[in-house]
Amino acid sequence: MRFSDGVEWSVHSCLVLAALPEGVGLPGAKLAEFHSLPAAYLAKHMQALVRAGVVESIPGRHGGYRLARPASEITVADVVTAIEGNRSAFRCTEIRRQGPGAGQPCEYQTACLVSRVMGGAEQAWRSELSKWTLADLAFDPASAAYLRQDAWLSDVLEARG
Amino acid sequence: MRFSDGVEWSVHSCLVLAALPEGVGLPGAKLAEFHSLPAAYLAKHMQALVRAGVVESIPGRHGGYRLARPASEITVADVVTAIEGNRSAFRCTEIRRQGPGAGQPCEYQTACLVSRVMGGAEQAWRSELSKWTLADLAFDPASAAYLRQDAWLSDVLEARG
Numbered sequence: 644m645r646f647s648d649g650v651e652w653s654v655h656s657c658l659v660l661a662a663l664p665e666g667v668g669l670p671g672a673k674l675a676e677f678h679s680l681p682a683a684y685l686a687k688h689m690q691a692l693v694r695a696g697v698v699e700s701i702p703g704r705h706g707g708y709r710l711a712r713p714a715s716e717i718t719v720a721d722v723v724t725a726i727e728g729n730r731s732a733f734r735c736t737e738i739r740r741q742g743p744g745a746g747q748p749c750e751y752q753t754a755c756l757v758s759r760v761m762g763g764a765e766q767a768w769r770s771e772l773s774k775w776t777l778a779d780l781a782f783d784p785a786s787a788a789y790l791r792q793d794a795w796l797s798d799v800l801e802a803r804g
Numbered sequence: 805m806r807f808s809d810g811v812e813w814s815v816h817s818c819l820v821l822a823a824l825p826e827g828v829g830l831p832g833a834k835l836a837e838f839h840s841l842p843a844a845y846l847a848k849h850m851q852a853l854v855r856a857g858v859v860e861s862i863p864g865r866h867g868g869y870r871l872a873r874p875a876s877e878i879t880v881a882d883v884v885t886a887i888e889g890n891r892s893a894f895r896c897t898e899i900r901r902q903g904p905g906a907g908q909p910c911e912y913q914t915a916c917l918v919s920r921v922m923g924g925a926e927q928a929w930r931s932e933l934s935k936w937t938l939a940d941l942a943f944d945p946a947s948a949a950y951l952r953q954d955a956w957l958s959d960v961l962e963a964r965g
Contacts, residue, residue, distance in 0.1 A: 646893050654918050655899055679902040719921055732807050738816055741840040743956040756944035757815050760880055760936045768929035775921045783917035795904040 649688040649726045652680055654780070656689070657722055660698065661714040661781045662796065668700070668707030673799050688726055695725030704803055714781055720772035733761035810849040810887045813841055815941070817850070818883055821859065822875035822942045823957065829861070829868030834960050849887055856886030865964055875942055881933035894922035 659677050663669055671689060675682035689708055692698040699711040710717060735758040740751060820838050824830055832850060836843035850869055853859040860872040871878060896919040901912060 645891070645895060648895070648897065650894060650922075651897060651899060651918065658918075677903050677905060678899040680899065719918075719925075730806070733811060734806060734809070736809060736812060738812060738839040738841065742838050744838060756941050757812065757819075757880075760933065760941070761811075764880075764929045764932035767932040768925045771925035771928040772921065780917050780921070 646723075646727055649684075649691075650723055652678070652685055653688050653692060653722050653726050654719060654777075656680075656685065657692070657698065657710065657714075657717065657777055658781050660708060660710050661777050663709055664800070667705050667800060668709045669799070670707040674708060677795070692722065692725045695721070697721050697725050705800075710777070713778070715776050715778035717777045718773045719775045719777070719780070720769055722777075723772055724769075731762060731765050733758070733765065735761075807884075807888055810852075811884055813839070813846055814849050814853060814883050814887050815880060815938075817841075817846065818853070818859065818871065818875075818878065818938050819942050821869060821871050822938050824870055825961070828866050828961060829870045830960070831868040835869060838956070853883070853886045856882070858882050858886050866961075871938070874939070876937050876939035878938045879934045880936045880938070880941070881930055883938075884933055885930075892923060892926050894919070894926065896922075 655678055656674055659674060660669060671686050672682050674689070675685045689698060689700075693700055693708075693711075696711055697717055698708050700706070700708055735755060737751075737755070739755050739757075740746075816839055817835055820835060821830060832847050833843050835850070836846045850859060850861075854861055854869075854872075857872055858878055859869050861867070861869055896916060898912075898916070900916050900918075901907075
């Protein structure tokens with residue numbers, strides 16, 4: 644079981660967007676360039692982020708992608724859910740109801756403990772990711788290539804006047 | 805991102821094995837029959853459980869699969885790891901080092917916070933699954949078809965004398 648590369652790409656790309664000045668967007672090609680990512684593939688993930696309301700795409704000369712709300716109001720869980728969906732990793736197919744040990748339907752009014760344990764663990768995972776906002780991550784020197792991007796970003800923004 | 809059906813099958817099948825009398829194994833075909841599972845496909849997962857030291861396969865007239873240690877010493881995490889492996893769902897490919905924001909190698913001695921947050925969440929998930937042993941689950945009336953299996957199991961065991 645493994646996430647798509649889109650999770651890493653999306654979190655880091657959202658951190659770049661968190662560094663944009665007010666009212667300005669960054670075109671997808673430039674966003675891809677910042678981490679040397681394949682633009683077409685990144686665009687697919689950005690669309691998922693737009694659909695999830697994490698990112699918005701604004702038109703015009705200063706347009707492009709930007710965060711749809713403040714970085715302090717977007718959690719890592721929001722980004723991961725936008726890319727990977729929110730269905731659970733564990734799928735209960737109710738095999739407890741099959742075979743020689745099967746009972747009557749009325750015996751299954753309580754969810755299977757196996758399913759509840761799995762669900763509880765996924766909830767713990769999601770809850771941990773919900774504790775961190777993009778703002779918490781944006782100023783970590785070990786991860787923040789975007790902390791060094793001032794010159795690059797200024798050049799990009801100035802080039803379009 | 806979704807687990808294989810093998811996770812559900814394996815946990816429930818291990819719970820059936822937890823109900824076996826001392827020194828007795830259950831043949832794979834009978835184990836599959838108990839939850840009406842495809843025997844060949846279940847066998848693949850049982851082999852993974854054997855390799856992980858969760859289940860053992862004993863030879864002889866009373867042979868078959870049985871738990872390799874007491875149910876109280878096998879956690880749900882042990883079973884899930886046997887089936888899904890223990891590599892993390894999040895893969896860090898270090899894109900922070902790529903592109904115009906990239907720094908010198910010495911700037912990356914600390915792991916990226918993005919990667920640490922993802923790892924922490926997976927740790928929370930695994931830790932939750934580690935809290936539950938097969939013995940905890942084996943006597944839950946909502947999940948335990950195996951609590952009603954006495955007659956079936958007795959018949960199976962008696963049939964081989």
